Amino acid sequence: MNWLMNNLPYVGQLSALHLLQSIIPVIAGTLISIPIARLAVGRRRDGRSTAGHTAGSAFKRGAVVNTAALLYTIPSLALFVLMPLVLGTSITSPLNVYVALTIYVVAMMVRSAVDAFESVSPVTLESATAMGYKPVRRFWAVELPLAVPVMLAGLRVALVSNISMVSVGAVIGIQSLGTLFTDGLRRNLPAEIIVGIVGTVVLALILDRLLALIGAWLTRWRKA
Amino acid sequence: MKDTDVLDSPNAIEFKSVTKKYGDVVAVDNLNLSIPRGKITVFVGPSGCGKTTSLRMINRMVEHTSGEILVNGEPNTAQEPHKLRRSMGYVLQQAGLMPHRTIVDNIATVPRLNGTSAKSARTEALQLMETVGLDTSLAKRYPAQLSGGQAQRVGVARALASNSSILLMDEPFSAVDPVVRQDLQKELLRLQSELQRTIIFVTHDIDEAVLLGDYVAVFAVGGRLAQFGTPEEILREPADDFVASFVGRDRGMRRLTFAGASDVKIHPLTSQHTPWQQWELKVEDGKPAGWIIDGRTIPGGSLFVEGGTLRDALDSVLSSPSGVGVAVDRNGKVLGLLKSEDVLAATEAERHRRYGVNA
Numbered sequence: 009m010n011w012l013m014n015n016l017p018y019v020g021q022l023s024a025l026h027l028l029q030s031i032i033p034v035i036a037g038t039l040i041s042i043p044i045a046r047l048a049v050g051r052r053r054d055g056r057s058t059a060g061h062t063a064g065s066a067f068k069r070g071a072v073v074n075t076a077a078l079l080y081t082i083p084s085l086a087l088f089v090l091m092p093l094v095l096g097t098s099i100t101s102p103l104n105v106y107v108a109l110t111i112y113v114v115a116m117m118v119r120s121a122v123d124a125f126e127s128v129s130p131v132t133l134e135s136a137t138a139m140g141y142k143p144v145r146r147f148w149a150v151e152l153p154l155a156v157p158v159m160l161a162g163l164r165v166a167l168v169s170n171i172s173m174v175s176v177g178a179v180i181g182i183q184s185l186g187t188l189f190t191d192g193l194r195r196n197l198p199a200e201i202i203v204g205i206v207g208t209v210v211l212a213l214i215l216d217r218l219l220a221l222i223g224a225w226l227t228r229w230r231k232a
Numbered sequence: 233m234k235d236t237d238v239l240d241s242p243n244a245i246e247f248k249s250v251t252k253k254y255g256d257v258v259a260v261d262n263l264n265l266s267i268p269r270g271k272i273t274v275f276v277g278p279s280g281c282g283k284t285t286s287l288r289m290i291n292r293m294v295e296h297t298s299g300e301i302l303v304n305g306e307p308n309t310a311q312e313p314h315k316l317r318r319s320m321g322y323v324l325q326q327a328g329l330m331p332h333r334t335i336v337d338n339i340a341t342v343p344r345l346n347g348t349s350a351k352s353a354r355t356e357a358l359q360l361m362e363t364v365g366l367d368t369s370l371a372k373r374y375p376a377q378l379s380g381g382q383a384q385r386v387g388v389a390r391a392l393a394s395n396s397s398i399l400l401m402d403e404p405f406s407a408v409d410p411v412v413r414q415d416l417q418k419e420l421l422r423l424q425s426e427l428q429r430t431i432i433f434v435t436h437d438i439d440e441a442v443l444l445g446d447y448v449a450v451f452a453v454g455g456r457l458a459q460f461g462t463p464e465e466i467l468r469e470p471a472d473d474f475v476a477s478f479v480g481r482d483r484g485m486r487r488l489t490f491a492g493a494s495d496v497k498i499h500p501l502t503s504q505h506t507p508w509q510q511w512e513l514k515v516e517d518g519k520p521a522g523w524i525i526d527g528r529t530i531p532g533g534s535l536f537v538e539g540g541t542l543r544d545a546l547d548s549v550l551s552s553p554s555g556v557g558v559a560v561d562r563n564g565k566v567l568g569l570l571k572s573e574d575v576l577a578a579t580e581a582e583r584h585r586r587y588g589v590n591a
């Protein structure tokens with residue numbers, strides 16, 4: 009407790025850094041995943057045909073989803089170390105974390121965005137077309153809002169796992185709440201380590217709650 | 233083409249040698265059909281005979297393979313599909329409402345697409361809710377909070393928005409339970425008597441077709457139009473064996489739907505010394521409440537409501553435990569009793585009148 013009181017501004021600063029490194033990749037990764045997933049799903053079947061996909065579209069969907077899943081198997085530390093080589097950044101640049109974690113978010117979100125678009129009722133889409141929606145407007149006004157509930161489940165997982173992965177960056181010297189683990193370990197300060205752990209958990213809980221609330225508001229139409 | 237010509241032309245929609253093929257499958261085979269303006273035309277036939285495909289070719293949800301479809305005298309390919317679609321309402325079996333929009337916003341969809349301001353589109357939507365018999369207190373609800381029957385009414389209201397003169401309805405009532413279906417059917421007829429839109433209504437149920445249609449188009453397997461005419465013409469003179477068998481065994485019963493029952497005598501309740509004497513009609517507040525025999529009360533059959541058809545009269549007799557039909561006025565108060573021999577005599581008279589013979 010004492011340690012925390014004495015280092016409050018420092019912990020605050022690290023929390024802010026941690027927050028940025030968690031949120032920005034989630035936003036960027038989601039924005040990248042949505043168009044990839046939508047293209048992978050392809051032209052939606054109309055409401056009456058029983059075949060879900062043509063052979064070609066099933067292949068495209070499988071290829072995209074599996075490639076994304078493969079990205080996820082790269083160890084995070086390896087990705088952080090690799091980034092400077094690819095991006096030409098310095099090893100301690102936060103940009104490494106942003107880009108690496110964005111890749112992870114894409115790996116997770118493509119799958120749930122594909123599921124999300126497939127969860128939208130073809131009858132609803134078709135009736136939107138029958139009323140005179142043009143394709144682009146139909147996407148923004150009907151398809152995307154209706155995909156939100158399923159997408160949101162994936163988003164919560166991505167955000168929470170991102171918050172824990174940000175800490176790994178501390179090992180190579182990128183500042184976040186994870187720095188409290190490495191620093192506390194080096195200086196043999198259990199209090200610092202505990203603050204790091206509790207801080208990360210609290211951050212995850214708060215952000216997850218917040219996302220759940222935003223989600224509930226966006227999908228208020230679902231409660232019967 | 234000038235507007236006046238459009239209004240003069242009696243046909244809202246014309247199919248001219250229209251064929252639709254899916255690969256080798258002929259879904260609609262050389263369809264020639266004129267759909268009169270301001271009337272209900274029903275497409276009826278067994279499953280898979282091209283009714284839905286024919287309907288969807290009108291608003292280009294399905295593009296035809298050959299031939300021409302005229303809407304208000306102009307080929308439907310003359311304007312962009314989304315504009316064509318906004319000019320006609322479309323109601324599907326599963327309402328197809330937007331789950332993320334409130335009821336009022338669902339109904340306002342097409343006016344909003346056409347650029348009407350949110351405020352006036354909502355005002356129109358609220359009026360339409362009343363038109364289709366929906367309580368406006370439902371306006372702010374979401375579709376998930378409605379019953380199947382209410383959702384279908386919203387679907388109809390949405391199709392009526394923007395003053396579309398053409399309504400396409402694909403089995404709109406087949407997913408709701410029979411009681412609600414009857415309500416919706418009556419409501420549609422009431423609406424139509426006020427609004428006089430051109431309605432094309434798809435069903436596989438010949439009873440529904442006969443009830444709702446000013447005209448009926450019977451489709452046969454292979455996407456062939458087997459017969460087009462008024463319901464009466466189709467029941468009286470089926471064009472071929474297919475139509476005759478589709479129209480079915482209950483043909484005679486259905487035909488009675490077109491005959492009034494004014495000839496059938498309504499016997500006063502007091503004359504209880506006739507064949508029904510051991511049965512006593514139980515009456516509560518002037519309304520029938522079953523039949524009493526040997527001290528037991530047995531639920532009554534269907535009631536014949538004053539002004540009903542000969543079919544209603546026959547059914548009231550056949551369904552009554554006493555074998556005697558009960559006639560009521562529009563408020564449900566007992567008027568008297570119907571005897572089976574009177575009803576049968578009336579069907580005989582109807583048959584003679586129909587064929588202009590005396591034996």
Ligand SMILES: Nc1ncnc2c1ncn2[C@@H]1O[C@H](COP(=O)(O)OP(=O)(O)O)[C@@H](O)[C@H]1O
Pocket residue numbers: 056057254257258259277278279280281282283284285286
């Ligand atoms: N999208 C489609 N692809 C292939 N065949 C279809 C498609 N839609 C309809 N068909 C076929 O066209 C025929 C007519 O179908 P449809 O118009 O739905 O009949 P109905 O509405 O009378 O039941 C059926 O044989 C059906 O299998």
Ligand SMILES: [Mg+2]
Pocket residue numbers: 283284285
């Ligand atoms: Mg059909």
